[in-house]
Amino acid sequence: MSDQISKHEVTQLLSDLQHGRAGAANDLLPLVYNELRRIAGAYMRRERSNHTLQATALVHEAYLQLVDQTRVDWKNRAHFFGVAAQLMRRILVEHARAHHAQKRGGDASRLSLEEAINYFPQKEMTLVALDDALKQLEELDPRQSRIVELRFFGGLTTEEVAEVIGVSTATVEREWRSARAWLHSQLAEIK
Amino acid sequence: MTPERYQKVKTLFEKALELPSLHRPAFLAQMCIGDEELRGQVESMLQSDTEETTFLDKSPVDPVSKLFEQREPPPPTRLGPYEVIRELGHGGMGAVYLAARADDQYRKQVAIKVVLRDRENANVLERFRRERQILANLDHPNIALLLDGGATPDGLPYLVMEYVEGRPIDEYCDAHSLTVSQRLELFMTVCDAVQHAHQNLVIHRDLKPSNILVKKDGAVKLLDFGIAKLVGSHPQTQSLDKTATALRLLTPEFASPEQVKGDPVTTATDVYQLGIVLYQLLTGHHPFAYKSRAAILQMLLSDEPQRPSLATTRVVEEDLPDGTHVVARTPQTISATREGTPRKLRQRLDGDLDAILLMALAKDPAKRYSSVEQFSADIQRHLRDLPVHARTHTLGYIASKTFRRNKTGVVAAGLVLFTLIGGIAMSAREAHIARIERAKAERRFAEVRHVANSFLFDVQDALAPLAGTTPARQLVVRKAMEYLDNLSKEASDDPGLEKELATAYQRVGDLQGNPNVANLGDTVGALKNYRKAMQIREDLLKTFPRDPGLRRDLAASEEAVGDLLLTGGNLEGALRGYQKSQAIREELVKENPGSRPLRSLLVKSYQNVVGLLATMGDTRRAVELSRGALKMCEDMLREEPGNPEARRNLAVAYNRLGFVLDHSGDSSAAMENYRKALAILEKLSNEHPDSAQARREISLVYEDMGAAQTGRGEISQATESYRKALEIRKELAAADPRNAQAARDLGQVQMRMGDMLERANRRPAALESYRRAMDVFQSLAAKDPANILARRDMALVFERLGNLQAGAGNPSAALDHYRHLEQVAKDWAARDASNPLATHTLGVAYLKVSDMLSRSGDRAGALLNSEAALKIFRSLLDRDQNNVENQRGLAWAWIRKGEATATLAEADRGPLQARIQRWQDAGQCYRQSLTLFDRMAKNKGLRPADSSLKQSVQSALQQAEREAKKLREGGAPLERADL
Known part of the structure; x- marks a missing residue:
């Protein structure tokens, strides 16, 4: 997967994405996901006793494997992490669920992508609740939900989010503020 | 909550935020009269907003930008x-x-x-x-x-x-507090260097202080010919994107109007850029008092540069990174390094130097100095106190000359002058208005362009996964189409926009009918829009005949048309599309034989054509072409031995060739190729035990192998192949229980295994396989109400179960399955209303039910169901006139209705006239179906099976006519010819 051809393809797809070809995101997603699985698997096989691999680091490694560094700028990069944000969200939320289940006596022997990642365990249920609330928001206002996904799960800055969804930074800020307020009011209800 | 409701909440929230918090309760009370829930929602959001930072502001992941800070590539x-x-x-x-x-x-x-x-x-x-x-x-x-x-x-x-160890010219001048005259002398050396370049037919295009260094000894060095251009290199030879690239490379502060507009760049461009450099050297400011860098480009097109002598009075504030402002430049600081005081500097610049700079900075290249040499010579004249050329061009100069030369003619001259100035003032005002109008129109244009794009991409993507949004999606597509058609009227001389339009039409086509993605089922509309995209691309190719991107897009359009026609059963049309796409890609590969992505696309074209030729029965050509694709894959692997992707592609090519050979009747050659494919894939899979993809490919080959073996009558070997495929699918599905695709794959192989067993006449085992497949699909459908594929798969299995029972002579058991088929098809059609395949399946279900009812003696029920089928296929055919599958469906519906009517006629013991009428009706039905067969033949969609069916219908028709005639003549009814 990390050979030059795929690199070329992924780099081309990023450029397509930056120029607005929507299908490029769909083409990119499986490539990124497969690479994530491969890296996570490799980490597990190395049997590190203390695998505190951060989700971002995982995605970052995938990025280095998949993208030709000499041919991209920060905008391409933002688009890559924009696509990866969905996956990061999935990884983080699944992990939170799995970790929670494990503590309740779930199957601890299962080896999966999710377990190669260790992030802040004390917040895991907040994260699951946030994911649920985000799904609701997605139905009400898809763009807001995407902004939260990109910022919170994708680790993107306001400028990068603006680049990925093609709006001004002012719009991102405004939408973020009301999305944040709405999500809080929802999460407060759950608690 | 609904999206509309949420928008309301959001708007109120945002409005409330703009108010001081004390006024918010009153505002909300007023806005939410009678809607306490709304007020509660907004209030709770406002409540949440009071916390400065919340956990949402602390992302659990590291900021992406931080990751890259330390990762810049190390210098060599x-x-x-x-x-x-x-x-x-x-x-x-x-x-x-x-x-x-x-x-x-x-x-x-x-x-x-x-x-x-x-x-x-x-x-x-x-x-x-x-x-x-x-x-x-x-x-x-x-x-x-x-x-x-x-x-x-x-x-x-x-x-x-x-290596030039020096400082940018502006820094150097300030550091040495050079006077205006000294600066001019230094600048003239710069002009010499640029003039030398011009004499060698080189335009620098990127003149700015940082590219003009002055060494410690005062020697000037011109650097960076990175974007320089040779005079006379023809703009036509540039491909589409070059101007955009050149624009991106510009330094906005030093760009000339013609560079911004994309007009030809000449030596006058260097004159302009030198003008800006000199302006800054003399005044300490940019000719345009811009607020942000982004504003420069607009200003340099629409505004006049400020007179240099006036620019010296500017006070410039700068923002520091910590957000504070500082006064960076004042008339005092500027003049301190030049002439001593602001007044002296202003006087020094007023007159000659104002005129020289404004001439160098004229927007129209033709009004600037015609060469750098002349620019420099005028500076020289100024330094020697000679009259400068720049001033002789001003109105005042002409006026004063006229006045001095001929005092008697002053009145007439005054009149001329008045008219002249009036004319200029008028046209300036008109130009101003025109400019505003144009800016407005351009803004509107950009907005429309944006709206059309966001309708087509963002809005569609957002709607597609939601159930029940089909009418909304149709509306959105229709609106986007209106915008697009309007845009296309204005696009005729804007290749960038035309390219974008073609992409948009292509996208509309996809949304309407691309069989490979969720679509609106409007195949006719899709075809029309694909053709529009093609037309635009073909037109553009007339202007840019070699543009590889355009040709690649055109090939993709042709391919999309092929895919679309194929689903409509128009095999010949599909073949034409695929072959055109193939021809373009072949040409592209010939020009660029090393490109792997291009060759991969060509292989895809080959495989499309191969599949189609095999279906159309032209197996000889299919095999030939398939070997060509194989060879290409072999070449690509040879260039990069061991590349997993290339190995995988080769394996797929072997698999495909095997499939075609099997169709051509050479199943032993087919088996040989399947084995080669397997050998590669097994090895890949051993090297990459994690790769689910390799495992899946293996199972696909086993499936094809199983089919070939079934054809050879090697049932136990076939069973073994299917079993292997099944094992892999089970393992893949177990490894990823949430993966719907893996589950579906498992169901699919069970269904195919059932087909094989059914062909081998092992009905109980086949039944068992079908049941297992059904379990998989049913649970997928239950888990996900939006899973359309699962419903389609269920329909396929119910049909097979019904056929199995019908073949075993159990019409009542078969009827049961067909009724289920009808239910699933209805459910599917309800969720996927516009999908013609769903409706088609429902039509098939009615036909099957009608057949079973007639076999079990329920004649009225049979007639009713045949009429239901008729209605469905008629509506489908109305939507897509030349669709062979719809024609075949309607033909069958007429046949079933004819049959049901004939059965009723046979059993009818009523009045003679009514019985004659029934036979005549039956005959009419048969005739209708025969016309449809003719239409299918015209569309080249007739299959061998259709021809024999047609013969049966013809004899049934004769039978019905004979019966009617006999009754009219009072004879006894004959035995009815069975279909």
Whole structure:
């Protein structure tokens, strides 16, 4: 997967994405996901006793494997992490669920992508609740939900989010503020 | 909550935020009269907003940008024979390093320019090559010397240049507090260097202080011919994107109007840029008092530069990174390094120098100095107190000359002048209005363009996964179409927009009918829009015949048309589309034989054509072409031995060839190719035990193998192959229980295994396989109400179960399955209303039910169901007239209705006239079906099975006519010919 051809393809797809070809995101997603699985698997096989691999680091490694560094700028990069944000969200939320289940006596022997990642365990249920609330928001206002996904799960800055969804930074800020307020009011209800 | 409701909440929230918090309760009370829930929602959001930072602001992941800060590629330590000492600077595409020859005992320092980014981009390399060529031809004491050039072992091209240890000209002048006259002298040396370049047919295009260095000894050196251009290189030879690239490379502060507009760049461009440099050297300011860099480009097109003598009065504030403002430049600071006081500086610039600079900065290149030499000569005249040319061009000068030369004619001249000024003022005002109108129109245009795009991409993507949004999606597509059609009227001379339009039409086509994605089922509309996209691309190709991107897009359009026609059963049309796409891609590959993505696309074209030829029965050509695709895959692997992707592609090619050979009747050759495919895939899978994809490919080959073996009658071997495929699918599904695709794959192989067992007449085992497949699909459908595929798969299995029971002579059991089929099809059609396949399936279900009812003696029920089928296929055919599958469905519906009517006629013991009428009706039905067969033949969609069916219908028709005739003549009814 990390050979030059795929690199070329992924780099081309990023450029397509930056120029607005929507299908490029769909083409990119499986490539990124497969690479994530491969890296996570490799980490597990190395049997590190203390695998505190951060989700971002995982995605970052995938990025280095998949993208030709000499041919991209920060905008391409933002688009890559924009696509990866969905996956990061999935990884983080699944992990939170799995970790929670494990503590309740779930199957601890299962080896999966999710377990190669260790992030802040004390917040895991907040994260699951946030994911649920985000799904609701997605139905009400898809763009807001995407902004939260990109910022919170994708680790993107306001400028990068603006680049990925093609709006001004002012719009991102405004939408973020009301999305944040709405999500809080929802999460407060759950608690 | 609904999206509309949420928008309301959001708007109120945002409005409330704009108010002081004390006024918010009253505002909300007023806005939410009678809607306490709304008020509660907004209040709770406002409540949440009071916390400054919340957990949502602390992302659990590290900021992406931080990750990259430490990861910039390290600078090279050595370039060819040169040792890198340090980086001097870096820009968009590369970096400049200070270096010295390792083997040189004097260690003379040089500057090395290296391409770091984008080095696979042909434009960048071309630019680099051109800079080298240009520099090699320039030999001037004020132009930095090219010493050497080369490429590192890993292909990094570099240029070795004289290292100029100096400061940008503006810094140098200020640091040495040069007077205006001294600055002018220095500037004239710059002009000499630029003039030398012009004499060698080189335009610099990027003149700015940072490219003009002054050494400690006062010598000027001109640097960076990175985007320089040879005079007379023809704009037509540039491909579409070059102007955009050139624009991106511009430094906005030093761009000329013609560069911004994309007009031809000439030596006058360098005059303009030199004008800006001199303006800044003399006044300390930019000719345009801009607020932000983004505003410069607009201002330099629409505004006049400020008179230099007035610019000296500006006070400039700058924002510091911490957000505070400082006063950066005042008339005092500026004049301190020039003429001493603001008043002296202003007087020094007023008059000649104002005129010289404004002439150099004229928007119209034709109104500037016609050469750098003349620019420089006018400065020279000014320094020698001679009248300057720039001033003789002003109105006042002409007026005063006229006045002085002929006092008696002053009245007439005054009149002329008045008219002249009036005319100028008028046209200036008109121009101003026109400019405003144009700006408005352009803004509107951009908005429409944006709306159309966001309708087509964002809005569609957002709606597609939601159930029940089909009408909304149709509306959105229709609206987007209106916008697009309007845009296309204005696009005729804007290739960038036309390209975008073609992409948009293509996208509309996809949304309407691309069989490979969720679509609106409007195949006719889809075809129309694909053709529009094709038309635009073909037209553009007339202007840019070699543009590879356009040709690649055109090939994709042709392919999409092929896919679309194929689902409509128009095999010949589909073949034409695929072959056109193939021809374009072949040409592209011929021009660029090394490109792997292009060759992969060509292989895809080959495989499309191969599949179609095999279906159309032209197996000889299919095999031939399939071998061609195989050879191409072999070549690609040979170039990169061991590349997993290339190996996988080769395996797929073997698999495909095997499939075609099996269709051609050569099943032993087919088996041989399947084995080759397996050998590659097994090895890949062993090397990459994690790769689910390789495992899946293996199971696909086993499936095809099983089919070939079934054909050879090797049932136990076939069973073994299917079992292997099944095992892999089970393992894949178990490894990823949430993966719907893996589950579906498992169901599919069970269904195919059932088909094989059914063919081998092992009905109980077949039944068992079908049941297992059904379990998988049913649970998928139950888990996900939006899963359309699962419903389609269920329909397929119910049909097979029904056929199995019907074949075993159990019409009542079969009827049961067909009724289920009807239910699933209805459910599917309800969720996927516009999908013709769903409706088609429902039609088939009615036909099957009608058949079973007639076999079990329920004649009325049979007639009813045949009429239901008739209605469905008629509506389908109305939507898509030339669709062969719909024609076949309608033909069958007529046959079933004819049959049911004939059965009723046979059993009818009523009045003679009514019985005659029934036979005549039956005959009419048969005739209707025969016309449809003719239409299918016209569309080249007739299958061998259709022909024999047609014969049966003809004899049934004769039978019905005979019965009617016999009854009319009072004879006894004959035995009815069975279909």
